[in-house]
Amino acid sequence: MKRIVIALALVLCAAQPALADKVATPIPIGIAVAQTSNVALFGQEQVNGAKLAEERLNAAGGVNGTKIALVFQDTAGDEAGAVNAFQNLLNRDKVVAIIGPTLSQQAFAANPIADRAKTPVVGPSNTAKGIPEIGEFVGRISAPMTxxxxxxxxxxxxxxxxxxxxxxxxxxxxxxxxxxxxxxxxxxxxxxxxxxxxxxxxxxxxxxxxxxxxxxxxxxxxxxxxxxxxxxxxxxxxxxxxxxxxxxxxxxxxxxxxxxxxxxxxxxxxxxxxAYSPGAVDKNPVNKDFAAAFEAAYKKGPAQFSAQAYAAVQVVVEALAKIEKETGKKIADFELADLRAALNKSLRTGTYLTPMGEISMAPSGEVQQKDFxxxxxxxxxxxxxxxxxxxx
Ligand code: LEU
The missing domain is CATH 3.40.50.2300 (Response regulator)
Incomplete structure (x- = not known):
């Protein structure tokens, strides 16, 4: 019995990021959206948006010269799938943040896991009431339906x-x-x-x-x-x-x-x-640029969920760049736990000019957006x- 308990303790310890874990390069950012199931009708659009962001942001130098690498984990359409994807991203892939999950229904189940692991979650499409309230490390860039x-x-x-x-x-x-x-x-x-x-x-x-x-x-x-x-x-x-x-x-x-x-x-x-329209490109050069790049890559105009997933990656990358600027320290020199905490703070400061226009994240994690x-x-x-x- 004792042996089983010890074995179990070892397994549990192995699942937690060791204190000395450094941030890997390229910088791993988790994308936990529905790539299968009925919910993939939305998730596929999110994958398209996120991949385009990765490509374009890396081409522009990533985080001050350090590339990012999106790590995709399929959540499928239910809570169990989201929980599993989050656990893999946190413990195995050691991501600096998680963008996802697709549904609020999944967020209520999976986000508390990231919150306990003190890893920022950026919701790209969760619009139910009560999402930022899940915890200190939970935010979103998708405007609530209210x-x-x-x-x-x-x-x-x-x-x-x-x-x-x-x-x-x-x-x-x-x-x-x-x-x-x-x-x-x-x-x-x-x-x-x-x-x-x-x-x-x-x-x-x-x-x-x-x-x-x-x-x-x-x-x-x-x-x-x-x-x-x-x-x-x-x-x-x-x-x-x-x-x-x-x-x-x-x-x-x-x-x-x-x-x-x-x-x-x-x-x-x-x-x-x-919360996004490809028809509203005139006032927003970032949207104009994004919509044209999306059209060139996928031979169709961007849908809202693609634009929001793109914006989520952009926001994480800009928040990482801000950390380097403020600390004078490269992301790869941070210990993972410290970086996750710093990133959570950085996400909540300043504004981001995204395809949805200017947005910011309140200290609560709630998005602030102007145009609908x-x-x-x-x-x-x-x-x-x-x-x-x-x-x-
Ligand atoms: N806004 C929805 C939610 O919060 C998801 C969307 C993809 C329809 O669950």
């Missing part, structure tokens, strides 16, 4: 000024969707609209007959959806197929061109509030591809 979502309702009211009756639908098994729907429901009240029905579904659902029947029965003239990509895409499709003719507002989970093949031509006109957009989906005649066309 700031973004109400804009799309205001736009719907502009399009249809006599709008009144709103049906609200949300995925009850997803933390972000359940959080976002409360933001929508509060805004609906504040804007003087009336919620005529609230319908729940699961992110794994494919048949939405019950919910659509309720929407039609309630005579809604606006439907507001909080879900992920595949479920929401099918829901939009079935709403239209069963005869719903009113406006549709989609939340953050509908902010992906990877949803287009799911609802096809029936995605047309869905309104989505966004509302776009509507316009599908191409092929019924598979389309675009988010900026409306405000």
């Amino acid at each position: 700031q973004v979502a109400p804009n799309s309702l205001k736009q719907a009211m502009k399009i249809k000024p006599d709008l009144k009756r709103v049906a609200v639908l949300y995925a009850q098994n997803d933390a972000f969707s359940s959080s976002e729907t409360t933001t929508f429901q509060d805004a609906i009240k504040e804007l003087g609209l009336e919620t005529v029905t609230v319908q729940k579904f699961q992110t794994t659902d494919t048949d939405f007959t019950t919910q659509v029947t309720a929407v039609l029965g309630a005579n809604a003239d606006l439907v507001v959806i909080s879900g992920l990509a595949a479920d929401s895409g099918n829901l939009v499709k079935q709403l239209r197929q069963l005869g719903y003719k009113g406006l549709i507002v989609g939340g953050n989970g509908l902010n992906s061109p990877n949803m287009f093949p799911v609802c096809g031509a029936l995605c047309n006109d869905v309104l989505v509030a966004q 957009y509302v776009s509507k989906i316009v599908m191409n005649p092929d019924g598979k591809t389309g675009a988010f066309v900026l409306v405000s």
